[in-house]
Amino acid sequence: MTLTSGGSTTAPRTQMGRIVASSFTGSLIEYYDFLLYSTASAVVFNEVFFSNLDPVTGTIASFGTFAAGYLARPLGGVIFGHFGDRLGRKKMLVLTMLIMGVVSFLIGCLPTYGQIGAAAPVLLIVLRVIQGVAVGGEWGGAVLITAEHATSRRGLWASFTNAGAPAGMVLSTAVMALMATVTTPEQFTAWGWRVPFLLSILLLAVGLWIRLSVTESPAFEAMKEKKADAKTPLMEVLRNHPRTLLLAVGVGLGAFVVQGTLTTFLISYALGAGFERATVLNALTLSSAGAVVGILGWSALSDRVGRRPVVLSAAVATAVFAYLLFPMLDSGSTALLVLAVVLGQSVIHAAFYGPLAALMSEVFKTSSRYTGASLGYQLAGMGAGLSPLLFASMQKAGASTLMLSTVIAAFCLLSVFSLVRLGETSTRELVDA
Numbered sequence: 001m002t003l004t005s006g007g008s009t010t011a012p013r014t015q016m017g018r019i020v021a022s023s024f025t026g027s028l029i030e031y032y033d034f035l036l037y038s039t040a041s042a043v044v045f046n047e048v049f050f051s052n053l054d055p056v057t058g059t060i061a062s063f064g065t066f067a068a069g070y071l072a073r074p075l076g077g078v079i080f081g082h083f084g085d086r087l088g089r090k091k092m093l094v095l096t097m098l099i100m101g102v103v104s105f106l107i108g109c110l111p112t113y114g115q116i117g118a119a120a121p122v123l124l125i126v127l128r129v130i131q132g133v134a135v136g137g138e139w140g141g142a143v144l145i146t147a148e149h150a151t152s153r154r155g156l157w158a159s160f161t162n163a164g165a166p167a168g169m170v171l172s173t174a175v176m177a178l179m180a181t182v183t184t185p186e187q188f189t190a191w192g193w194r195v196p197f198l199l200s201i202l203l204l205a206v207g208l209w210i211r212l213s214v215t216e217s218p219a220f221e222a223m224k225e226k227k228a229d230a231k232t233p234l235m236e237v238l239r240n241h242p243r244t245l246l247l248a249v250g251v252g253l254g255a256f257v258v259q260g261t262l263t264t265f266l267i268s269y270a271l272g273a274g275f276e277r278a279t280v281l282n283a284l285t286l287s288s289a290g291a292v293v294g295i296l297g298w299s300a301l302s303d304r305v306g307r308r309p310v311v312l313s314a315a316v317a318t319a320v321f322a323y324l325l326f327p328m329l330d331s332g333s334t335a336l337l338v339l340a341v342v343l344g345q346s347v348i349h350a351a352f353y354g355p356l357a358a359l360m361s362e363v364f365k366t367s368s369r370y371t372g373a374s375l376g377y378q379l380a381g382m383g384a385g386l387s388p389l390l391f392a393s394m395q396k397a398g399a400s401t402l403m404l405s406t407v408i409a410a411f412c413l414l415s416v417f418s419l420v421r422l423g424e425t426s427t428r429e430l431v432d433a
Helices: 013-043 055-087 089-109 119-147 154-182 185-192 194-198 200-211 218-226 233-240 242-272 277-305 307-330 334-353 356-362 366-396 401-422
Strands: none
Touching (some): 013 055, 013 089, 013 119, 013 154, 013 242, 013 277, 055 119, 055 242, 089 119, 089 200, 119 356, 119 366, 154 185, 154 194, 154 277, 154 334, 154 356, 218 366, 233 242, 242 277, 242 366, 277 307, 277 334, 277 356, 307 356, 307 401, 356 366, 366 401
16 A cells, blocks of 8 residues: 555555445445335336235335335434444444345345234334445445555546446346246235345345455544544534535435436336336346446546536436437337336436446545545435335326426436535545645
C-alpha cells in the first residue's frame, strides 16, 4: 500500500483487482438473493402466500411484502453503518452476506398459505424485513471498501458494486425463468419457485470465501490512527450534514423509482398485457445483462466528465422515456417489449444509477461515511420498493398509464433539482486531511 503526494492511499494493482472482484461478486450474490424476491413477488407469491385474495389484491399484497424489504433497508444502513464506521468495513460485509444467504434459503423452505394459513405471509414478511436490513448494510461497505482504496477512476471501480445489482438480477431471473420453462405451471407454483431460493446457500459459501480475502479500507485505517472516528456517526450526519443527506436522497430517488418500475412492476404489467411469463423474464434477463455493461461504461465516463453531467442527462432522458414505456408494452409486440426494457434498463437507467455509488461516497466524511452514504442510498432505495405497490394501487383505482408516467417523470425532475443543488463531487478526496 502506498501514499500519493496528496495524502491519498492507493492499493497495489493486484490488491485492487481482488477488492473490485470481491465487491462485484459479493454484490451480485447479495442482490441475487434480494431481487429474486422481486421476481417471485411479481410471478408467484400472490398465488402461494395470498391465495385467499382475488388476483389483483393478491398482487398488491405481494408487492407490499416486497416493499417491506426496501422499507427496512435504511434501518440496515444505520445499524451496519454505525458499526462499519466504528469497527471497519470488512467485518460488516461478511456479516451482511451471511444473513442474506441464510434468509433466502429459509424463504425457499416456507410453507404456503394453504398449508399453515395466515402464518405463511407473516413469516414471509419477517424474513423479507431481515433481508432488507442486511442488504441495507451491505451496499455501503461494498462501495466504500472499493472507493476508499481507489484514487483514480473511482467512479468506475465503485460502480462494480452497483453493477452487481443487475448481475444479480440476471442470475436470479435466469434461474427463475429456467424453472418456469422446465416445469408445468402447477409444478412451478408447487415447488419450482423454491429452487432458486434454496440455491442461495451454495452462493453464500462462494461469497464468503471471496470477501474474507480483502483488506480493510485504508481511509478507515488512517482515521483510526488519527483517532478521528465519531462515537455516534448517525448523529454526526444528522447534526452536521442534513442538507447533504436530503440532497443525496433526492438524487437517488428518481433512479430507484425507475428501477422498481423496470424490474418489478413491469413484469406484472406485461403479464397483464398478455405476454407469456417466460417472454417477460427472458426480456428482463437480457436487459439486466446489458445494464451491467451500461453501468460500468457510464460510470467510467463520469470519471472523465463528472458525475453531474452523466446523471443529470440520464434523469431528463428517463423523464421523457416514462411516456413511451407503457404504450410500447400495450402494443403487444414482443420486439417492442424487449426494446422498452433494454433501452430503459441497459442504457438510460444505467447512466442514472451507475455513478451513484461514487457520488454517495464522495459527499460524507470518513468518520460517518458508511452511515451517511448507506442512509442516503437506502432512503432513496425505498422508491424501488414502493413504486410497484404505488403503481399497482393506482391501476386498481383506475389511473391511466399517462398518470403513471407523470409520477415517474416527477421523481426524475426531483433528482435533477437535487443534483444541481448538490454540485459536482468527483474531485473530492476520500481520505480526510
